[in-house]
Amino acid sequence: MPIPIVNSIASWFLKKRFHQIELFLKYPIEVQNELLHGLLHKAKNTEIGKEYDFCSIQTYEEFANRVPISSYEDNEERIQRARKGETNIFWPTPIKWFAKSSGTTNAKSKFIPVSSDSLIDCHYAASKDLLCMYLNNNPNSQLFVGKSLRLGGSKELYQENGTVFGDLSAILIDNMPFWAEFSSTPSSDISLMSDWETKMQAIVNETIWENVTSLAGVPSWMLVLLNQVVETTGKHNLFDVWPNLEVYFHGGVSFDPYIEQYDKLFPKESFRYYEIYNASEGFFAIQDRNTNKELLLMLDYGIFYEFIPMETYGTSEEKVIPLSDVEVDQNYAIIITTNAGLWRYKIGDTVRFTSINPYRIRVTGRTKHHINAFGEELIIENAEAALRKTTSLTRTEIIDYTAAPIFMDGKKKGAHEWIIEFKTAPKDFDVFAQLLDQALQEVNSDYEAKRFNNTTLNAPTIHCAREHLFYDWLKKNNKLGGQHKVPRLSNQRNYLEELLAMNASY
Numbered sequence: 001m002p003i004p005i006v007n008s009i010a011s012w013f014l015k016k017r018f019h020q021i022e023l024f025l026k027y028p029i030e031v032q033n034e035l036l037h038g039l040l041h042k043a044k045n046t047e048i049g050k051e052y053d054f055c056s057i058q059t060y061e062e063f064a065n066r067v068p069i070s071s072y073e074d075n076e077e078r079i080q081r082a083r084k085g086e087t088n089i090f091w092p093t094p095i096k097w098f099a100k101s102s103g104t105t106n107a108k109s110k111f112i113p114v115s116s117d118s119l120i121d122c123h124y125a126a127s128k129d130l131l132c133m134y135l136n137n138n139p140n141s142q143l144f145v146g147k148s149l150r151l152g153g154s155k156e157l158y159q160e161n162g163t164v165f166g167d168l169s170a171i172l173i174d175n176m177p178f179w180a181e182f183s184s185t186p187s188s189d190i191s192l193m194s195d196w197e198t199k200m201q202a203i204v205n206e207t208i209w210e211n212v213t214s215l216a217g218v219p220s221w222m223l224v225l226l227n228q229v230v231e232t233t234g235k236h237n238l239f240d241v242w243p244n245l246e247v248y249f250h251g252g253v254s255f256d257p258y259i260e261q262y263d264k265l266f267p268k269e270s271f272r273y274y275e276i277y278n279a280s281e282g283f284f285a286i287q288d289r290n291t292n293k294e295l296l297l298m299l300d301y302g303i304f305y306e307f308i309p310m311e312t313y314g315t316s317e318e319k320v321i322p323l324s325d326v327e328v329d330q331n332y333a334i335i336i337t338t339n340a341g342l343w344r345y346k347i348g349d350t351v352r353f354t355s356i357n358p359y360r361i362r363v364t365g366r367t368k369h370h371i372n373a374f375g376e377e378l379i380i381e382n383a384e385a386a387l388r389k390t391t392s393l394t395r396t397e398i399i400d401y402t403a404a405p406i407f408m409d410g411k412k413k414g415a416h417e418w419i420i421e422f423k424t425a426p427k428d429f430d431v432f433a434q435l436l437d438q439a440l441q442e443v444n445s446d447y448e449a450k451r452f453n454n455t456t457l458n459a460p461t462i463h464c465a466r467e468h469l470f471y472d473w474l475k476k477n478n479k480l481g482g483q484h485k486v487p488r489l490s491n492q493r494n495y496l497e498e499l500l501a502m503n504a505s506y
Helices: 003-026 028-042 047-051 060-066 072-083 116-137 168-174 178-182 196-207 219-233 256-265 380-394 429-443 445-454 469-476 494-505
Strands: 097-101 110-114 147-150 158-160 163-166 212-217 247-250 272-279 282-287 295-297 303-309 331-338 345-356 359-366 397-406 415-424 461-464
Touching: 003 028, 003 116, 028 060, 028 303, 028 331, 072 097, 072 110, 072 163, 097 168, 110 116, 110 168, 116 168, 116 247, 116 272, 116 282, 163 168, 196 219, 212 219, 219 247, 219 256, 256 380, 256 397, 272 295, 282 331, 359 380, 380 397, 380 429, 397 469, 397 494, 415 469, 415 494, 429 445, 429 461, 469 494
Parallel strands: 097 163, 147 212, 212 247, 247 272, 415 461
Antiparallel strands: 097 110, 158 163, 272 282, 282 295, 295 359, 303 331, 331 345, 345 359, 397 415
């Protein structure tokens, strides 16, 4: 298809879609309430719809009072039945696909339902919206002159009981519309290869000859691939390989620890980074401006949102609020109701609203990925900000890290213990540790209070990880590729202890 025709089609779709986006920007609560009623109406004759009498629910308050908040464990029995081919359990249309996720706090596999509705009206709709927003902000873009290099997970799709399960990215690639397949690289055969290390070199071998204009994938794994491209080609940076490259669409993990390494690979000020927020459960938010990392919460993808203030999360005072009640700069756990049959479901992520007109967010971490052993409430957003300041001051680069508490023992006070793999290590580890401690105190007043005069917490202990430690840990646990990563913060020491043992035995 000639490029001018492709651009004309994209321009037409852009204008059409922006009218719909403007609708939920102007009437966010009305759009969300209408969406909720649509979900209830569609699922009224399902097993769960009859159990909670969806037919009689007229208001959000009735919905919130009648349908309980749920976790994966609460839904597991129904999901397993659906995987065996039963229908009309929690969604009226048959669900063929299940996104397999081991999670990052539990080795047990989770199988998240992906309905045809969520595939088309959420995941693929978001992909088109992402392109729309980017093209609207960059009218001179030549995105469709070349192809998008997509880096998906390493799992194959497995047939079971008439249903299919696998990595979400594999499901998306396997069902990709023709327009997306036409503009993507590598081929689906390579994208769906199961052996991650073989697949990485196969991607390099195929894509270095393509005219790649955009990248899409998780930052940690994309960095591994891009470094392999540089090593294979012997080029100085990625523009020597792909001169028309203009944007990287990323999500899955925080980009902050990797930005300096990416800037070295893409040494042009005109190169763009666009962040997305998606998961197996749905596609939630998109960066809608060139230079602002805040993410626009997408309100018409068949997902109804609720939130739990983290100050009450897991307590007897826990409260759930609708979108209309959220406040700026508060940390919330997300609850979703979706067009794949998840009802008031805890996805385990936390966000902070940066704006409520329109509703924009930043992802702050996971409900289970924080350190609060001593009342310090250290979240991933704090850790990333402190590390970024510290690496800037010490001219260091970080590949990966994790941290956990050192619990009080007798009269000994507690502390935090970190293991960090550096690409460029600090010249003085004591100085690095001091600066990190200071930076953490600057971004977290609770941590600062516990550190004051070593009242509760002693200074952090930091270990330098050997080369490839985190990669080897992921490989050992069969977690290479996709959105798998080592939990950055944990209230327990199991991840840290295993990494320290591997580091010492090398």
